[in-house]
Amino acid sequence: MNVEEIIKTDKKMELPSKTVIHLMLVSNKVNETINATLKPFDVSIQQFNVLRILRGQCGKPANLKTLNERMVTKMSNTTRLVDKLIIKGYVKRETCETNRRKIEIYITPKGEKALSSMDIAMHKNDKHIVQNFSKEELEYLNVLFNKF
Amino acid sequence: MNVEEIIKTDKKMELPSKTVIHLMLVSNKVNETINATLKPFDVSIQQFNVLRILRGQCGKPANLKTLNERMVTKMSNTTRLVDKLIIKGYVKRETCETNRRKIEIYITPKGEKALSSMDIAMHKNDKHIVQNFSKEELEYLNVLFNKF
């Protein structure tokens, strides 16, 4: 990650701008490795996130709004994101009995199983991404992230 | 940026995975503010980056390959990205005399002018993004970013 190299043309760049660009470069790089990791499983990062959130519900359903709040995506995408997961058989969609405006989404056993194997690959990738960091550096990095 | 809140469901998450998720959340948040900042100028982040790279060339043209290396985008996009900028009159595209495979791209005076006003808005946004950081924290953050 030789950022100085990449942005070297703008010599008089101030620290805030440099940091923002640096952040973007890092996140793009990380994103690429995540995409590559998930590719064999034929799910996108977003789809993976939905599955993770649903598993975190421990059997309780999540409605689209909840999903959306936990994710970065826009509402309109979430519907179609779930569509894709339904096609794969990873989640189930039902109308809420008490409030028929709401849609309840569950992860299926097949989804849980698939998610488990994704987890292993992702966890390996996560460790690879931060391989150059000491434990203390990582902890401090998380502290700094909270300031954004 | 209350990440612990957002990812609270996965209690036993390890530091590397937590950090990667944290990074994604931060970068998504930052991206949103950048998009909002550039919206009045009717350019995307990518288009803005192309303009910045071209200005950094100080009059010298950049070919698509160079542009692409400095950016995150895939090659196929870069062509169409430049198309958009040409429509707006911000850049000029010419075939290289000595190697007609290459395409040389210049920023126009109109492009430079537009970029200047974008810069002001972006710079303001950059400072806003990192407003909670001290100078030392920012500097250390950049050091940590280099470890990715």
Next chain:
DNA sequence: AACATACATTTGTATATACAATTATTGTAG
């Protein structure tokens, strides 16, 4: 010179995303 190979960019196509408008259901003020 003819051919294969490499290079630089473009195009086609499928999928993803953003944004606005729409549908369906529920809550509530008069």
Next chain:
DNA sequence: CTACAATAATTGTATATACAAATGTATGTT
């Protein structure tokens, strides 16, 4: 109880992006 606003999700559409294949140009080999 009706009309209107609020909520939850979906759909339409335009634009963006990813990936593979195609185009046009240059270079190297026999």
